[in-house]
Amino acid sequence: MQQVPFLSLITFLPLFGMIIILLLPKSNEKAIKSVSIIITGIQVVLAGMIWSMYNYSLGGINNQATYQFVEKFRWIEIATVSWLGTIKVDYFMGIDGLSAPLLFLTALISFIAAISSWKIDHSLKGYHAMYLLLVTGMVGVFVSLDLFLFYIFWELMLLPMYFLIGIWGGPRKEYAAIKFFIYTLFGSVFLLLVMIGLYLSATETLANGTKVFTFNMIALMDPQNYTQTGILSPLNPNNLRFVAYIAMFVGFAIKIPMFPFHTWLPDAHVEAPTAISVILAGVLLKMGTYGILRLNFPIFPEITQQLVWWIALFGAINIIYGALCAMAQKDFKKLIAYSSVSHMGFVMLGMASLNTAGISGAVFQMFNHGTITAMLFLIVGVIYDRAHTRGLDDFGGLAVQMPIYTGFVSFAFFAAIGLPGLSGFISEAFVFLGAFSNVQIRVITVVSTLGILLGAGYMLWTLQRVYLGKLNEKWNKLPDLDFREYAMLVPLAVIILILGVYPSFMLDLMNSSVNTMVTFMAKSQTFFSSIQF
């Protein structure tokens, strides 16, 4: 379509940066840090260019022609023994309205987290190399359209994360890192199984007319492409699609993280350094919901329809359970971690609505949660850098000592509890509007509105405990924000504000894709009900 392979550039740029960092001498710390900031900065610029060239009217989802910035090459093609046929993997990248917002989010958050990594003090070289590798993995997940490629990036991101938590983390870093690793690996195994099952069930017709098994996500979305006997084929009366759906869902749910698979998150957050927490909450959690929207929904539309109630139920549990758990926390970071659990529940609730308002709300909420939670973790980072404690009860009255910082804190907190005028409100409102419009999950929606109240409860309580009241004399020397911290917080705040006042920037971007998706889900429903065994 166009000449410049933007997606490959934006994906592999960090890898290039990693090589540069590896070539730099260990002692040149400034250069190493600068490289990772500059590389992620270029990524933001690239993302901006992609945005400016993005065509809002194309839908994507199940129509390969309406994906944008597509790059498709043969990558692996091996003729093997007869029953397996040709193993064919494409290097296939492209974005639509579902992945575009998340691509921009990833670029942005990576950049901010790179700035935030400035204070990492040991093994800088390794840290930044790992960090850039992680960024490649994250971007790759959002742009790849071939299941195999997707899986490679998915796993690619896991390893650096393990080391980033396990080496540069807090006191219980080994425990947290192992827990994170095993949990995610556990999910990946499910993902892999389903992936192979899908591969062996669907074929794609090549240019020369032969049919080969395919990893192409878009081909997998078309029920016509399945073979009669494939184990996950809808045409096979004894298919295992239901089991596969659950397995894949669990694989992604661990990443979201969905109750009851969420316990790795508080541990990982508490131990991870600030920048990694920002990445973890800002981008990694979105991969779970993105995966469900990108794979589970269009590939298994009929089972999605059956399970909508359950998805919504778990969304509601996440919302309320997360909020209640957050309320009882004494560690600032843990509190924010549980608030993430709660906020990701909104995404699930919105997805379950299966209508435009709800899914738009869900995707928008992914973006907003990315920016808002990133800001919250940065805020905790600021205070932790200065005071070296995160206990909520250790503070008090910081508003007197650090007024500007407290201003940002209030901004972020109110964004998190969905104050109108800030972006979180729009997405939450749309999630509720959408979910409430779906008759099946109406009651669940009403119950989960309680989350709004609980969210306000624990956020304001935290605000009061840490920032209001009398200043704890222990902290009367803490300085206010410095330039670097402004550089991280101001862009996020501006984005949150702009998207709150004029959300169409983001909603228009995803609108045609979301509409395509909803139409597709509704249509395939009729297709599946027409299959007679």
Added chain:
Amino acid sequence: MNGSNLITLSLFILFAPLVGFWFTLILGKKVEKSYLIEIVISTLVLLTTIYVTFTKLFYFPDTKFVSEFTWINLGEMPLLGKVTVELGMMIDNITALMLFVVALISSLVHYYSIEYMKGDKRYNRYFAFLGIFTFSMMGIVLTHNILMMYIFWELVGLSSYLLIGFWFEKDSASDASKKAFLVNRIGDLGMFAGILLIFVNYHTFTFDKIFMAIGNGVLPFNSEFWLTIVGILLFCGAIGKSAQFPLHVWLPDAMEGPTPVSALIHAATMVAAGVYLVARIFPMMTGDALLFVAVIGALSAFIPATIALTQTDIKKVLAYSTISQLGYMIMALGVGSFAFGFFHLVTHAFFKAGLFLGAGSVIHAMHHEQDIMKMGGLRKKLPVTYYTFLIFCLAISGVPLTSGFLTKDGILAGTFAFGLLTGNSIFAITGFFVAMLTAFYMFRILILTFHGKPQDEHKYEHAHESPFLMIAPLVLLAILSIFIFYTANPFNADSGWVLSNWIKTPASVVPEHARYSFMVPEKMQEAAVKTTEHITHSEVYTEALHHAHIPAVLLSLVLAGLGILLAFAFYQWKKIDVDALTLKVKPLYTFSLNKWYFDEFYHKTFVSGLLGISNILAWFDNYVVDGIVNGAASVTRMLSRFSGVFDNYVVDGAVNLTATFSGLIGLAFRKLQTGKVQAYVVLVVFSLVLLLLFFVKI
């Protein structure tokens, strides 16, 4: 006269305070006098508003100005149809009146605060917060759709949070601000649920479109029951914001904020937003929903009035009286007396703001002493404050020649008429009883504060009249509390311009059999007289109201007089011993003094319950959910240890056994244990050989 510029000017009215907020906030620390930006903007807004309001009311009393633009376009939604979300403004008569009230009191409070807040270390920030409040309040008033109202509704909550917690170093202030926000959120949840219901059924948020749809017979889920539910849910927002029973507990605590703020937000404007909301959605309220509204209003009028009798903090008494008066308005709307309910909102805004500003003047003079038991005799020291305060007290008690008389009397007549028509006289009884209580406790604080002997000589000596900027707003508000601004006839407001031209009951769109019976206009009447088509009420109702008027006037006069008399008897002439009486009705007294134990009850049940649940869940999360995970991990570890043992003894034993038979393989396996790469290579090749032997036909 062209009305099209009104919308443009309203845009200025809406956004100028926001600009002021940003500039004052950002310049706050660096520029010493940045608060002047806010002052200037607020004055400009007031002038513009006066122009807009009076142009609208005098030249276009029957026109509705609407302007909107598309904010979010979701396009053709596959399951729901075309959905766009519009933002827009609407100026009708009640908007114009409300604009005037907000702008006037807001700028008066700005001027007043210049003196009152002098010396505060966050002086500029205070004015910035006033700016964002004015912005949000104007937003509520000007909007033409329910979603935008909700948006500004929350923003008002935010500014209220910021201003109540302005002196956040005090724990009580930060507690109060949090409580205010959360309690408001409870109400907002209901409102939000109502909005969801509206969206699902009408796919729009615009009031006019919703009303039109209902008028065309489109009901939520095709049932009047759900229409009632929608009405009640939306009203929940008003319960929270207007501090109605059972969510009234935040307002007295909100008095922790600076006194001018209490005057602006917690007496005149923000809390009145609830009443404004009910007025806005009045056309879609069914009879049942209105009855619910009326009951809540009556309870809110009665309970706080009884609490106000025993409180000794001057601001708390005023706060409870505010709740009680808001209850009046809500009750008036609930019994269908739309015009008087809204009218009372306007007059109450002026005299209640005046009362708070007067109390502020007293507190200022007494060096932040708020306990009326420690005041007394201030009449001579603060003459202007005293006389204006007296006028406000007369107004709120409903003494003739004041604005309060006009409206309160109208409301009482409305409840009376309601009783006559439906046989349900509980609202009338409540109304009259509360009128007496109001007169009593208002004069109680007046007497204890200004009359008698000073209780605290030291503070009394230092007290002095407040400076001009604080006195002037008081005088202005006192003047506005005189009847002449609203009607020429001091005993009946019906013929006055406010009621006859400006405030008109909107036409109900609810199906006829779901309304109050008296709100169904007779068919004949409607057909015969074209001009009355927008009047909701039937002829019978007008008749009943007419009949109710005279008895209501007389009765309310008697009761107000009785209340005032009792107050004098208790506190001025000391004819009746207060302490002895207190002892006699000890249980009732403590009950009232402790505010009916609402706070304790809520704290014991909801707050502690919630915290308890959250602690249990956190424990559950930590030990059960995570325990399962860790348990699974340790089980796996145990299994692996077991399999290690198994490997060592059983498998290895078998290997060694094999080795005795087949020395070569045994050798290979034993080499394996050395962990050397080369051994692995041998093994790999060996396995390869086996595989090849298996697959390749040689």
Added chain:
Amino acid sequence: MNLADFLFYVFAVITLVSAFFVVTFKNIIYSAFSLLLTFLGVAGIYVLLGADFIAIVQVIVYVGGILILILFGVMLTNKIQNVPIKTEASFIIPASITIGAFGGILVSTFINTRWKSMPAELANSTLTDVGHLLMNEYILIFELLGILLLVALVGAASIARKQ
């Protein structure tokens, strides 16, 4: 049996026998010199296969470069003065059996497979064609290899230089 066939057997024998010596000599120096023979034998086979350019490269790079490198390695890592440059072997029996079987299978597979052989006419010299391919179709790989060699050079130097 024509000359080409005869030469093939000669080279094959040279290659295999010297390779056998490479892996069996106890003295590492002897092994290294046997390796020289092996390389030369392989070069001869290349010539027989009509790949003259590869044969030349084989001689230059392997014999001239790699072997010298290996000899340097031997000299630098064995205490020539003190200890005889002999190295022991291990796993001989299992290795010879396994690998013998493996080789047997390989050989028998190759022999039993019916290869579709369609030998092209032998050109005079492959040099021009190889050069063309190298500069056109394989230019990217060619350049990458250049970079690789550079990296290997720098890397080898830096690894060996340490401490």
Added chain:
Amino acid sequence: MTSIGLQHYLVVSSILFSLGLFGIVTRKNAVMVLMGIELILNSANINFVAFARYGNFGFDGQLIALFVVILAAAEAAVALAIVLNIYKNFSTVNVDEIDKLKE
């Protein structure tokens, strides 16, 4: 006996391969292991060139062989550098004595 064909070359290469493998497996000296690897590479190269000759694939096989030679050179250089480094650190080049990986 038929005239020399593809099979003969393949047989030679497979024997060479086996010998290389044998060297890798049995010898303890790291340099010797390296030599074994060279043998294996050579055997692979013979295959490439032989298939190029008899398979009518043009010169691709030869080119790959050429690349393999180059790679082998690079590999030898790096591997010997590593061996030297190991020798400096452990004073031995016997692969079975270097078992730091086990710890």
